[in-house]
Amino acid sequence: MFKKDFIQGIIAGILASIAGIIYSRVYFFANEADFSNIVNVYSIIGLNLAACIVIAFLHTALLKWIKKIAELIFNLSLSILSFALIVIPLSITLPLNVQFPELFPGLVIPMLFFPSMAWFTLNPFFSSPKK
Amino acid sequence: MKKHFYAIAAFVVLLASAFTGFQSMDWKISDNYSVKFDGGDPAGEFKGLKGTISFDPNDLKDSKFAVSIDVASINTGNGMKNTHAKSDKWLDAEKFPLISFTSKEITKAGSGYEAKGTLDMHGVQKDITLPFTFDGNVFTGSISVNRMDYNVNTAEPNHGAQVMKVDINVPVSK
Numbered sequence: 571m572f573k574k575d576f577i578q579g580i581i582a583g584i585l586a587s588i589a590g591i592i593y594s595r596v597y598f599f600a601n602e603a604d605f606s607n608i609v610n611v612y613s614i615i616g617l618n619l620a621a622c623i624v625i626a627f628l629h630t631a632l633l634k635w636i637k638k639i640a641e642l643i644f645n646l647s648l649s650i651l652s653f654a655l656i657v658i659p660l661s662i663t664l665p666l667n668v669q670f671p672e673l674f675p676g677l678v679i680p681m682l683f684f685p686s687m688a689w690f691t692l693n694p695f696f697s698s699p700k701k
Numbered sequence: 702m703k704k705h706f707y708a709i710a711a712f713v714v715l716l717a718s719a720f721t722g723f724q725s726m727d728w729k730i731s732d733n734y735s736v737k738f739d740g741g742d743p744a745g746e747f748k749g750l751k752g753t754i755s756f757d758p759n760d761l762k763d764s765k766f767a768v769s770i771d772v773a774s775i776n777t778g779n780g781m782k783n784t785h786a787k788s789d790k791w792l793d794a795e796k797f798p799l800i801s802f803t804s805k806e807i808t809k810a811g812s813g814y815e816a817k818g819t820l821d822m823h824g825v826q827k828d829i830t831l832p833f834t835f836d837g838n839v840f841t842g843s844i845s846v847n848r849m850d851y852n853v854n855t856a857e858p859n860h861g862a863q864v865m866k867v868d869i870n871v872p873v874s875k
Contacts, residue, residue, distance in 0.1 A: 663777065671778055673780070
């Protein structure tokens, strides 16, 4: 059971990473705000893969523990969690050598939704058809 | 006339060199200065340091500081805190764009110096004493500033630190 979720997590992590890298480049060219010592290709790939593997664990665990309404609880939890994470970029204190900290949430907040978006996008390919 | 030319030229050069002696008291602020404040929460730095620094360790009587920092340049490392700090609830950068210090007297104090003068912040002028050292063309000083003394968000005395330690490090060149 976890094998399917794990594969979905890895592919979702790769998709979210690609989206994150593209978005960070677009954001840099649009605003000329350089946060590359905090948000760079490596941190984007690492965090998105880690997030999607955690999502896969959560999905497997919920399906195992609460069989009936697991999908509903999972989808709701993932959406709420993604939204709640907005607090982090808003409250974080960046090193003082980083210019324009006002623009940091604009870079990071959309990225917080990429793992769950990638997971939900891939879900139809991995979910078992209902009988 | 030709006979006296060199004597006059020598006199002019001598006179001009005397003026360079006067000018040598003035220092230019280098770009790598820092004005950092720390109250635990918040902590950060200011940019936009400008002004005149006239300082000669051998002529403290004629030495003088008249410097200011740009309030809007405040950086706490957090965008929301920066916006709050610049707002009319806190430093009100629009109404009071500069924090300035003008010395009235500079004296020797131990191994360093003391600059007594007026700190103008948030529309309030207060006399303060700024202890500092001057070593290797770098001015280094540290003071504590209580925001309540300058009417900065007095409505919320416990919202963030009241007393900020301000560390100033200003490399200068001629």
